[in-house]
Amino acid sequence: MSHCYYHALSSVKRWGGCVEDYRPLHDWFDQSKAIIADPRHRALRHHAEGIFMLEALFGQTITNSDGHIVPVRLIGEQHVLEDLGHIPSFADWARAIRPEAWMLRGNPKGSPGLDPAITKASLKEASHAH
Template identity: 45%
Template sequence: MNAYLHAEISVKKRGGKIEDYLALHDFMDSTKELCSDNRHRILHTMWGIKRVVVPIFGHSFQNSAGKTVNVKDICEQDHILPDYRNRFIPTLSDFTDAIDPHKDDLQRLSAFYNDYKDDKEISELLISPLNNTGHIKSLLITHNSWFINEIIPKIFKRNIRLQAFPLAPSDLFNRMNFALWMDNGFEYPASAQKTKNIFSN
């Protein structure tokens, strides 16, 4: 489903016009630039909503019909759930479980983190995937050139860094396996197995 179709869902549910919602839905799918298949949906999680989308777009905004709409609700109800057949919202751990570990992860990711450790607001965001999942390999989501130069400037109004980076988004997606649940919700991820059992009984 593309951003325009998601925006149509928002209009039907919340009023206003396509243009009220298109930028938000387009941003949710901007990770398609990093990975052309459904592994790209790392922002389609509560971590993505809370740590990235809401800090950029705000908690709410007023649509062209004069109605205040909630950004979290739009992300959940108009974008993520429709992408997964209204069955579940995956967790960040569901994505990071699909990443193959590497023996050099701790060393490489620690070296990347050290450049930002003294900047409290950036370092807290960079380390949040580890706090969320417990997986060192989850830091590949934030410790890369895309996150530093695309996401950090949007959230904290920082300048981009014109430099070579030791880690890129390809380091993440080249090691992320495609799981069946990523295929538009035709299977359930580990976090939603209990939900699957409830609905199948």
């Protein structure tokens, strides 16, 4: 979905209430568009930890205008599923980010857990850039 309003409409269809009951939660997920206005903004909050962060900020439940209690985690899962089709971990996003040489500067031999082939490629590119 391209706009939080439509996510909120989807929430209304599932749990009742009105769009404004859900807009603040869906807006929170997409505030990262202020940093980067393309789908990569989703790497900041559209993952399992982002859903738990939403719950930490807004509480475990909300009570919508129809008086129904709705778990915040379900609203977060709905948002991410509608955008991505599944709920990735942050590690899933991080694996999709190709390390650049400037990212490795503090540890030029790489770091534990970082794919050595990626580290070597990044260091090789950095050495050719100078």
